[in-house]
Amino acid sequence: MSRIGSLRRLAVSLAVCALLAGNVSGQSNPELSQAQESLHKVATTETAGALHEEGVPVTDPLVIAKCGSCHARDDKGNMERISWARTTPEGWQNALKRMILVKGVSLTAQEGRLIARYLSTFHGLAPEEAMPVRHIAERRIHEESNIADSDPGKACAKCHALALTLSWRRSLEDWKQFVELHSARYMFSPNAEIVAYLARVAPLHSPEWEAWSARTNLPNLAGRWLVIASTPGHGKYYGEMQVDRAGDDEFTTRANLTSVRDGSRTLRTGRSVVYGDYAWRGRSKGGEPASSAPDDRSSEAREVLWIAPDHSRAEGRWFWGQYQEFGFDVQLQRASSNTTLLAIDRVSLKAGSRANRLHLIGDNFPAQVAPRDLDFGPGTIVRGIVSSTSADIVAEVDVAADAPLGKHGVAFRRSVLPGAIAVYDRIDYVKVTPESAVAAFGDSTHPRGYLQFEAIGYQRGADGKLHTADDVELGPVDVTWSFQVFHAPEGSSADFVGRASASGLFMPASENPNRNFDVWVIATARDENDQNGLALVGKSYLVVTIPTYVFNGRKYVRDLDRWVDDGPA
C-alpha cells in the first residue's frame, strides 16, 4: 500500500469513526434510549456493591503519561477503564488503534509497542482464560455452533465471534459501560441480562488471574525445542527450533523442518515477543526467498503460540496470506535428555495388511532398537526394524485381519503417543475439509483469497453409522479434484471461477466476474471404492466471492469468515 494510499485510507477511516462517534452523541432512537435507561437502572441496582471492584493499578510511566489525560488515575494507581479491563495482546493493540484513530492519541510506533506490551503483560488474560479464545489470535475459522438460543452471548454472535467478546475480562461496571457504548455505536438495544452474563463468564477477577498475576519469573524459553507441524495439503513436518534470548521477553528463533511426505527441508528464522510468560507473538520467514506460489512454505509468517505454564510445550499457528488462509499448525516440545517419540508418518493401517513400513520420528532414540521396543496395540506385530537413527526409526508392522478397529496408541518403550494410529477395515467415506469455505476473487487493491482443500478418509466407527461422532479419521486419501458450479449444466467448465492444483489448492480465477458463485469442490478417490465398486467421492461447499461490496451506502470488505463494515462507500 502506498503512503498516499495509506493516508487516504486513514482519512476515510477517521471519517467513519467520526460518523460512528456522531451516532453515539446524536442518535435519538427513543426505543434505544428507553432500553439504555432501563439497562442503567437495572445494572446499577444489581451491581451497587460491585461498583467498587478492585482495579488493576497501572504502574508504567509511559501508559500514565500517554493515557492519563483522559483516563484519570486515583490514589491507588487505578486508571479509569484501563484498570478494570484485561485482554489479549490483540485486544490491547486494537484498543490502542482505536484511541489513536478516534481519540487522537499521538504515539510513535515504539511507544505503541511498549504500551501494548505493558498492558498485555500486566493487564492480560491468564493462560487458562486465553486458551479457549486463542483461535481468534491464530486466525482460525471456528464455528461457534454450541451457543444455545437461550444464551445471552447469542447477541454478540449475531455480528462477530462470541470469543471476540470473551477475549476481554472486565468488572461488572465496565461491562455495563462497554455494552452501553457498543449498543449506541452499533444501534442495538442493550439489556441488563447481557451485562450480567458477561460479568459472570468474563469477570475482571478470577482465581486463574490471581495466580497468574502473582508470577515473578521472566519467560525462560531459550534452548532446543522439538517441532511437529502440519499444513493442509502438504502433511506433517518435523524438526527442531533453537530459541535464543534477545531481551527480557524477546527471542530469536531458528527452525529446521523436514517434510514427512517428501523429505524436503525448510529453514525458518524469526523473532518473537512473549507477553505475560505464555503468549508468543512473532514473525518468521524461510531461508530462501519465497516463490510466487501463494502457499510457499518459505513465506513470511506471523507466529501465535500458547506456551504451557511450565514452559515444557507450546502450540499454535504460523500463518500468512491475504486472509491468513495458509499456515502451519505447530506443536513444540522442549527437548530433554529423555527418549521422545514425537510422531508417525502414517495415520492409519489396514487390518490384514502386512509389512507396513512406518517412520517413527523422535529424539534421543538409542543406538540399538529392537522390535520389542515398539508397540502398536493389540493385533499388531512389529516384524522388524529396517533402520534407526537418534531421530528416526523405520519399522515394518503386520496387522492381523481381526485386529481391533479404531484408534491405537503407539509406544516406544515408555514414550507413548495416545491414539496415534487407526486400524480400519475399509474407508467408508471421504470428507473434504474444510467442509464449507469462502475464497475470494481479487481486485486492484485486494489479492485473491485461496483455499487449500484436503480429502480425508473415514471409517464408520463403533456405532456402524456414517457421519457420527465416533467415526475414525484415517488420514489423507489420494484424489483428483474437480468443480461444479451450482445449477450449471453437468460437465460444464468451472474455469471461469477457478482451478485447483493437484494438491487441492483452489485458486480463484484472475478475472473478477463481480459476482458470487456457489461451487461444489469434488474429490474423487483414485484407489478407494464404495461397496458398489464406485470411486468414493467427497464434496465441500465453496463460495467464491468478491472481495468487497457496497450495500446501503456502506462498503463491506471480506475478512477471514465474515464481512467487515469498512465505512461509507
Next chain:
Amino acid sequence: MKNTLLALLAASVSFLLMSHAAEAHHGWSEFDTNREVTFEATVTDFHFVNPHCVVEFDVKDENGKIHKWQGEFSNPGQLSRQGWTAASLEAGDKFTITGNPAKNNAPAIHVARIRMPNGQEVKVDGGR
C-alpha cells in the same frame, strides 16, 4: 516510522468497526416460487454445512432412469433449531421432498418440506 504505524492502523481499522457473518450471501431468486415439485427420492448425500445445507438425491423416472437432484435448505443453525443434525438424512434413505424448482431448469429445488423416512412430515423454512 510514524507513517508506517499510521498505515498499519489504517489497514486494520476495519477490525474496529462492526462486522457480520457472511450469512444471507444471496437470495432464493434463482428458484420459481410460483411452482412446486414433489419427488419420491433416495438420499445420496446430505451436507449439513454453511452457508446452506444441501441434500443430494436420486429420482427414478418412469423408464427407470436415475436423475440426480439437489435440494437446498437454510443454514445449519436454523435447521438445528428445528431439531436437525448432520445425521438426520443418510445415504439410502427414502423420502418425499417438495420445493420450488430452479428457474433455469437445473435439477435443483429450494426445499419447502420433506416427509422423512419415518413418515413424519417436516416443514423446512428457507430463508437465505
